[in-house]
Amino acid sequence: MFAGLKSRLNEKRAVWSKETQERIEQYAAYERSRSLEEMNRKQAQQSIVNQEVEKYLRTVHPSFLLKPETNRALLNMLYARSEGTFNINLSMTKDMRRAYSFYHNELKVFLSLLERKGFKTQGQEELFLQSFLTKLRENNYRSLAEAYGDFVPENASVTEAFELYIDTVDKENKYESGHLDFFATYLNHKGIADFTWTKGRMKRRLKHYEKAHKQEFKLKELERRLQRIS
Template identity: 70%
Template sequence: MLTSLKTKISQKRAVWMQETQERIEQFAQFEQKRSLEELERSQSQQFILNQEVGRYLKTVHPTFLLKPEVHRALLNLLYARAEGRFSMSISMTEEMRKAYSFYHNELKIFITLLGRRGFQIEGQEELFLQTFLTKLRENNFRRLLDVYGDFIPEDALITEAFARYVDTVDASSKYESGHLDFFATYLNHKNIADFTWTKGRLKRKLKQFDKASREENKLKQLERKLQNIS
């Protein structure tokens, strides 16, 4: 009788173990299926986003969004949209005003169109903005490289790169966000002086260099004038 009881317990234990193993396998299969479905959904969303952003940025070129403070403000606008609240900065620069105007008059329409194409921005605001800025940055770099050409040699020092940038780029555009982003990317591509500055620091350094260069040019002009005086 004791032997029979032990046999039954062993059989039940074997059944329990088998059922447990089956549940583990079923759960693993479910998780694998869910992961694959999520991956497919994510890839589909990214494909739609890449395609539509690429098309849209053939119609607009909002380089003011490349300024870090500006695209952070835009991200706040996207979050505010999802939460149904209003986001507004009290003190706004010219580029910030452009960003707010662009968002309310143009980008919101594109976001609505994206939704109809299958990309829902809610919960994916950072993905949307990252994709948008990456494509904008690529377009901007190619566009300005076509305009100015390859004007810095491979072995240039940072001061020479600054001098060539100031001499090559339109004076009215050299501190504009799109041009600064282009120049920073260009310096990185050239591997010049282990360039790791922020855009803000790059702008400050450029202004310092530009000011010093102008003063040096004035000194040289004065020296030449004085040399001609007997």
């Protein structure tokens, strides 16, 4: 009797174990399918952003957005758009005002176009901005590298690089966000400095260097003017 009960119990346990294993396998298959769908969705969204941002940035070059404070402000504007709220800071810097104007006059229109093509901005604000800034930074670096060439020799010191940068770039643009971003990346590529500085700190160091060597830079500028006459 007990042997029969034990046998039937073992049979039931075997059935339960099999059913449990089947449920585990079904759930695992469901999770794999869901993960694959999510991966495909993200890839499709990334593809839309990459293609459209690349084309869009052939028409505009908002290098002022490469300033960290400015692109953080832009991210807040994107969040506000998704939430249906209004975002404005009355004590805005010049670059902040440019970012605000660019967002309302340009970027909002571009986002609407992206959304028509299937991109979902809400919940993917950071993905969009990261893709946008990455391509903007690439374009900015390529453009300025072509404009100024390889102006710092190998094995130059940071101070030598500072001097050559100030001598080489357009006077009115040497502290512009795009130029500072280019210079930091350029020094990294050259292996001259592993720049962990913020752009703000590099700007302060450059200004300090220029001020300390103000007379020398004036003499060089005068020499160039006289050479153009002769």
